[in-house]
Amino acid sequence: MSRWRMALLLLAGVGYAGISHWMMLFHAAEPWAVGVLLGPLWLTALGLAGSRFGTPGLAVAGLAGVLGFALVLRGEAGDPNRLYMLQHVGINALLCGWFGGTLRRDRLSLIGQFAQRIHPLSPTMHDYTRRVTWVWTAYFALIALASVVVYATLPFAAWSVLANLLTPLMVGILFVGEYLLRYRLHPEFERTRLIDTVRAFYSAPTDRPAARQ
Numbered sequence: 333m334s335r336w337r338m339a340l341l342l343l344a345g346v347g348y349a350g351i352s353h354w355m356m357l358f359h360a361a362e363p364w365a366v367g368v369l370l371g372p373l374w375l376t377a378l379g380l381a382g383s384r385f386g387t388p389g390l391a392v393a394g395l396a397g398v399l400g401f402a403l404v405l406r407g408e409a410g411d412p413n414r415l416y417m418l419q420h421v422g423i424n425a426l427l428c429g430w431f432g433g434t435l436r437r438d439r440l441s442l443i444g445q446f447a448q449r450i451h452p453l454s455p456t457m458h459d460y461t462r463r464v465t466w467v468w469t470a471y472f473a474l475i476a477l478a479s480v481v482v483y484a485t486l487p488f489a490a491w492s493v494l495a496n497l498l499t500p501l502m503v504g505i506l507f508v509g510e511y512l513l514r515y516r517l518h519p520e521f522e523r524t525r526l527i528d529t530v531r532a533f534y535s536a537p538t539d540r541p542a543a544r545q
Contacts, residue, residue, distance in 0.1 A: 374393075374397040374400070376423055376426060377396070377397070378394060378397070414483075416492075416495070417491065417495075420476075420479045421476045424479065424499075425472070425473075427472040428469055428476065431465055431468045431469040432469040432473075435462065441461050441462040441464075442465050443461040444458060444461035444462060444465070447461050456518065460514075460518060464510060467510070468506070471506060475502075482494050
């Protein structure tokens with residue numbers, strides 16, 4: 333992935349977050365807005381179903397999405413604000429399960445899989461990447477919980493700020509903060525560029541047994 337492509341993806345992400353916040357505040361009940369805003373959940377479901385269950389899973393997820401959008405267009409999907417909250421909770425819960433599912437003792441943690449695509453893992457790196465995976469797992473769990481609490485106790489505008497603005501901002505802070513902290517805690521680790529870390533993330537790893545060197 334080139335730097336220009338990464339910059340464009342970052343710009344697109346920032347733009348989508350701002351547009352999502354605007355649509356949720358001023359066009360939340362419009363069928364077209366519901367379709368645009370719930371699209372990420374459907375795409376996530378398609379990707380997961382296709383990777384885990386192949387063509388049958390992809391077909392089921394695709395059909396479920398079409399039926400869901402049909403209900404939205406007919407106005408029979410319920411409160412759109414609740415749908416937005418459920419999407420936010422669902423995506424973070426899926427990410428929590430994805431990261432947390434690799435923390436079994438006989439598996440290489442997800443962050444370890446990313447790191448192994450850049451350089452071999454020493455035993456110290458193996459343990460460190462496992463702890464970082466725990467941090468990300470806890471983060472996604474806390475965001476999912478916070479989403480429900482804020483939606484239930486505060487105005488919808490406050491929830492939209494959390495979901496569309498603060499959530500991606502905190503992901504960026506956690507990602508960059510871990511990168512900067514890594515070499516303060518472990519100066520012996522092999523140096524990598526931040527762009528290499530991002531490339532490793534977008535190269536989908538496969539779950540594999542842990543191997544200590």
